[in-house]
Amino acid sequence: xxxxxxxxxxxxxxxxxxxxxxxxxxxxxxxxxxxxxxxxxxxxxxxxxxxxxxxxxxxxxxxxxxxxxxxxxxxxxxxxxxxxxxxxxxxxxxxxxxxxxxxxxxxxxxxxxxxxxxxxxxxxxxxxxxxxxxxxxxxxxxxxxxxxxxxxxxxxxxxxxxxxxxxxxxxxxxxxxxxxxxxxxxxxxxxxxxxxxxxxxxxxxxxxxxxxxxxxxxxxxxxxxxxxxxxxxxxxxxxxxxxxxxxxxxxxxxxxxxxxxxxxxxxxxxxxxxxxxxxxxxxxxxxxxxxxxxxxxxxxxxxxxxxxxxxxxxxxxxxxxxxxxxxxxxxxxxxxxxxxxxxxxxxxxxxxxxxxxxxxxxxxxxxxxxxxxxxxxxxxxxxxxxxxxxxxxxxxxxxxxxxxxxxxxxxxxxxxxxxxxxxxxxxxxxxxxxxxxxxxxxxxxxxxxxx
Numbered sequence: 001x002x003x004x005x006x007x008x009x010x011x012x013x014x015x016x017x018x019x020x021x022x023x024x025x026x027x028x029x030x031x032x033x034x035x036x037x038x039x040x041x042x043x044x045x046x047x048x049x050x051x052x053x054x055x056x057x058x059x060x061x062x063x064x065x066x067x068x069x070x071x072x073x074x075x076x077x078x079x080x081x082x083x084x085x086x087x088x089x090x091x092x093x094x095x096x097x098x099x100x101x102x103x104x105x106x107x108x109x110x111x112x113x114x115x116x117x118x119x120x121x122x123x124x125x126x127x128x129x130x131x132x133x134x135x136x137x138x139x140x141x142x143x144x145x146x147x148x149x150x151x152x153x154x155x156x157x158x159x160x161x162x163x164x165x166x167x168x169x170x171x172x173x174x175x176x177x178x179x180x181x182x183x184x185x186x187x188x189x190x191x192x193x194x195x196x197x198x199x200x201x202x203x204x205x206x207x208x209x210x211x212x213x214x215x216x217x218x219x220x221x222x223x224x225x226x227x228x229x230x231x232x233x234x235x236x237x238x239x240x241x242x243x244x245x246x247x248x249x250x251x252x253x254x255x256x257x258x259x260x261x262x263x264x265x266x267x268x269x270x271x272x273x274x275x276x277x278x279x280x281x282x283x284x285x286x287x288x289x290x291x292x293x294x295x296x297x298x299x300x301x302x303x304x305x306x307x308x309x310x311x312x313x314x315x316x317x318x319x320x321x322x323x324x325x326x327x328x329x330x331x332x333x334x335x336x337x338x339x340x341x342x343x344x345x346x347x348x349x350x351x352x353x354x355x356x357x358x359x360x361x362x363x364x365x366x367x368x369x370x371x372x373x374x375x376x377x378x379x380x381x382x383x384x385x386x387x388x389x390x391x392x393x394x395x396x397x398x399x400x401x402x403x404x405x406x407x408x409x410x411x412x413x414x415x416x417x418x419x420x421x422x423x424x425x426x427x428x429x430x431x432x433x434x435x436x437x438x439x440x441x442x443x444x445x446x447x448x449x450x451x
Contacts, residue, residue: 022154023279026161027272033168037187040176048122048184052130053191056109059130060137063105066234067094068145073229073368075149076290085216090226091146092210093218097230098142106135122185129188136195140164143202149286156202164198232372236363239379247390247409251402254394262330262337263345263399267406269329270349273318277311277357281364288361289368292425300365301427305434308360312431315357319350345403352407359414360429365421374420382413 038046071094078087113127120126140160147156171190175182218226251263284307291299322329326346331338366375386409393401422428428436 022157023275029165033165036172040182045184049187056130056134059134061238063102063138065101066230067098068142069233069237070230071146071149072285076286077293088213089215102135102138106131125185133192136192140199159199159202164195167194235376236372250391266346270353273315273353280307292369304360304429308431309434311357315354319354322350345399348403348407352410355411356414358431359418362417362429365429378416
């Protein structure tokens with residue numbers, strides 16, 4: 001069966017730059033949304049809103065059942081071999097699983113409203129709104145990944161990353177002028193409904209395209225592979241955000257909410273260093289999967305090497321800016337954060353992100369090349385050790401120790417993941433792979449082909 005041609009590196013780079021611009025715009029718009037929402041309500045109501053929003057985000061990652069990663073793994077594999085029937089069967093199956101899982105997660109959150117855990121009179125209403133928001137977040141992530149798997153990189157990102165946030169800013173600005181006492185419940189309902197409206201055209205397009213193309217039943221082996229890979233991807237895609245929340249909770253429990261807030265802000269600022277890597281990953285994911293499962297590991301090495309170098313260069317520039325102007329940036333959030341100690345925390349966390357970007361698209365490559373079990377074990381071990389180290393260092397060295405633990409965790413699992421990927425499939429996704437990976441891979445392939 002013939003293969004569809006791979007994108008050239010120039011085309012891939014162009015798509016990656018476009019996706020990076022969208023992600024940068026999304027980061028700026030997200031910050032603006034929270035500023036505008038906070039201006040429409042008092043401190044208590046915004047606290048309830050932000051907590052519920054974080055909870056909905058966390059639930060949404062688990063509610064996807066790994067299908068947002070599964071479509072990026074399997075659609076390019078089948079479609080790249082011009083097996084559109086099986087590709088469409090897999091897409092339809094992922095849609096059904098996601099819809100059922102998202103609905104089930106929303107019902108669990110809704111049911112939690114009947115069991116108040118805190119002395120919050122609005123608890124049932126907040127849980128109802130949070131359930132809808134969690135479902136909307138989960139489905140929007142899946143639909144974006146499904147369209148991205150088909151190669152529609154920018155259009156897949158725009159509804160959730162740009163349109164939703166622009167609509168939210170517009171609506172909340174108007175709401176703030178009309179009412180000065182907006183509640184968290186109202187804000188959650190508005191946020192969820194605006195997201196649903198933003199991704200509705202994308203959803204209609206996805207469902208229409210899936211229904212119009214004939215389906216070819218999967219064989220027993222293909223169905224078993226789909227189930228096994230989906231289960232592994234579920235763990236590796238849900239675990240990182242959950243553990244990220246755990247680090248924040250540990251810092252809050254040990255050092256208090258004020259220190260935790262400062263560390264949280266520093267952590268979010270340093271994530272800007274990974275925007276370029278995350279952006280080009282949006283375009284690279286389908287190509288990595290298609291090339292690997294077509295047996296073209298040299299192309300996989302080229303793609304991952306390009307992503308690694310681009311992400312590392314951007315992260316290095318961001319880190320340099322944080323070293324020079326970190327305190328004024330922290331002061332934008334709260335003047336109390338602009339201290340030498342917190343500037344040091346910012347730089348330490350930035351170094352962790354820098355090491356992570358130097359390792360390139362390690363997590364993505366492991367997800368798409370059948371190494372999801374190895375990725376899951378690496379995440380559990382590295383983050384388990386890192387969480388314990390973060391707690392111990394926070395107790396002994398305060399926020400600086402917490403930052404060392406958090407940055408060390410990122411560096412540890414990324415380095416371990418890159419080493420495993422290099423050993424298991426002969427592809428080095430780090431910047432070293434860009435410099436010497438192609439020659440290493442060619443030699444490895446030649447040696448394996450000798451009698």
